[in-house]
Amino acid sequence: MEGNQGTGAHVIPKYLELKDQLSGKLDRSKGTDMLYPMYYSMLGRVEKYLAEAMDCETLKLATILHPCYRMHLFELVFGSDSDEVKECVKLLNFRFLEYKEKPVVSPTRLNDPEPDITVIGNSEADPSSLMARLASRMTRKPSTPYENEIETFLKADLIFTSKEIHDKSTPLRWWKANCTTYPSLSRMARAYLGCTGSSCAVERLFSAASDVCSSRRGGLLPSTMSRCVSSLMWLREKVPLTGDFEEAGKALSALQPVPKKKMVT
Incomplete structure (x- = not known):
């Protein structure tokens, strides 16, 4: 679930x-x-x-x-x-x-x-x-x-x-x-059909919202908060960015560290 x-x-x-x-x-x-x-x-x-x-x-x-x-x-x-x-x-x-x-x-x-x-x-x-x-x-x-x-x-x-x-x-x-x-x-x-069978997804959403909408950002419009939280969840789920956000997606991918390959001896 x-x-x-x-x-x-x-x-x-x-x-x-x-x-x-x-x-x-x-x-x-x-x-x-x-x-x-x-x-x-x-x-x-x-x-x-x-x-x-x-x-x-x-x-x-x-x-x-x-x-x-x-x-x-x-x-x-x-x-x-x-x-x-x-x-x-x-x-x-x-x-x-x-x-x-x-x-x-x-x-x-x-x-x-x-x-x-x-x-x-x-x-x-x-x-x-x-x-x-x-x-x-x-x-x-x-x-x-x-x-x-x-x-x-x-x-x-x-x-x-x-x-x-x-x-x-x-x-x-x-x-x-x-x-x-x-x-x-x-x-x-x-x-x-959009309802969830457990509170896991809701708990993750509230956790993400607390990371984005801190006390210093209380003046944000509800629609802006919704877009910010959704964007954060998409990035965490590694949803590919396309269209107008394709260039931003490439820039974010370039910033991610490349895992080092283990040396085989």
């Missing part, structure tokens, strides 16, 4: 996967097994954290708006007619109306969208694991067209490679390529 990318969409799936794995280990082990008490305690703790995550509206919507998971994950784990699935659908429809009523800003024209980045398929994965069952469920194609935006997204035939499903940038890149197809949902996705 660390890193500067949005990880909120992976919190509930990870807890569900851990619960599935621990339940399997618990079923296969005997009461006299020395690891049985450990599995039992771990499962109880995972169920506690899963319940807390399922109470978080932001995490649920981030999971639903992740094109790899959508409602398939909740239907697979809880059942299509479960209260959890009905609650998630109700929540999605409620928040969708808020974004749909907001004025739509014409998006910048994009290049041809990438082919449907679609999941599935880690040949080395355990076929009985939660993610493997989710993958096989997602290969089923819808038989009829859908009119409204939510239904079209939830039942679209999407397939992703194993590498893409583990790449935390996949959902936002997919939404960028398909924002014209789902105009209101894409705005929701930008808001919810």
